[in-house]
Amino acid sequence: MDITIRAASLCDAQDLFQIHTQPHVVKNTLQLPYPTQEMWHQRFSNEQNNQSSFRLVAEINKPEKPSQVIGNIVFEVLQNARLRHTLDFGMAVDINFSGLGVGTTLVAAMIDMADNWLNIRRIQLEVYRDNETAIALYKKFGFEVEGTRQDYAYRDGQYVDALLMARIKH
Numbered sequence: 001m002d003i004t005i006r007a008a009s010l011c012d013a014q015d016l017f018q019i020h021t022q023p024h025v026v027k028n029t030l031q032l033p034y035p036t037q038e039m040w041h042q043r044f045s046n047e048q049n050n051q052s053s054f055r056l057v058a059e060i061n062k063p064e065k066p067s068q069v070i071g072n073i074v075f076e077v078l079q080n081a082r083l084r085h086t087l088d089f090g091m092a093v094d095i096n097f098s099g100l101g102v103g104t105t106l107v108a109a110m111i112d113m114a115d116n117w118l119n120i121r122r123i124q125l126e127v128y129r130d131n132e133t134a135i136a137l138y139k140k141f142g143f144e145v146e147g148t149r150q151d152y153a154y155r156d157g158q159y160v161d162a163l164l165m166a167r168i169k170h
């Protein structure tokens with residue numbers, strides 16, 4: 001696949017809205033079903049005023065067709081003065097392109113930013129215990145499980161545990 005990684009812009013809001021309404025994304029994130037397009041535009045506007053927040057998109061280049069955003073990763077440098085070595089992140093890939101390496105490309109791009117441009121020591125996240133794909137993806141990049149948040153979120157009528165994972169740059 002011919003994929004470009006670039007910074008997100010307001011014109012990506014429609015493609016990202018479409019990805020974030022997909023059931024596998026709602027299931028595996030903290031989003032509620034039925035997000036609105038206005039919410040996505042608002043979120044983008046807020047991010048563009050926040051210099052510690054970054055969103056990268058993966059765009060597929062198709063011959064003789066308009067390019068399409070098929071995944072994204074959003075990461076934020078914590079602003080507490082003693083936590084500025086730490087990055088939080090979240091991500092999602094279009095279900096129609098899952099298992100093809102898009103998530104791997106996005107995580108690699110974030111880690112390059114973190115290690116080589118932002119001087120980040122610790123990258124952290126929470127992931128639902130049953131999200132095997134995401135856990136395998138993060139372990140591939142050296143993330144380790146640090147603990148469990150029991151009954152972390154309410155999802156489709158049940159509580160679900162989350163794993164705390166982090167990667168330390170040595």
Ligand SMILES: CC(C)(COP(=O)(O)OP(=O)(O)OC[C@H]1O[C@@H](n2cnc3c(N)ncnc32)[C@H](O)[C@@H]1OP(=O)(O)O)[C@@H](O)C(=O)NCCC(=O)NCCS
Pocket residue numbers: 024025028029090091092093094097098099100101102103104105125126127128131132133134136137140
């Ligand atoms: C998690 C997610 C971002 C992965 O994106 P992706 O583009 O499918 O990931 P990749 O194709 O790069 O695969 C990454 C790794 O996941 C693992 N993986 C892929 N498909 C898998 C599957 N069906 N079952 C278990 N593991 C799987 C593999 O280890 C793979 O690495 P490898 O191919 O080198 O062995 C995507 O599934 C997604 O958007 N899920 C919903 C939202 C979400 O879970 N966000 C993260 C919340 S913490």
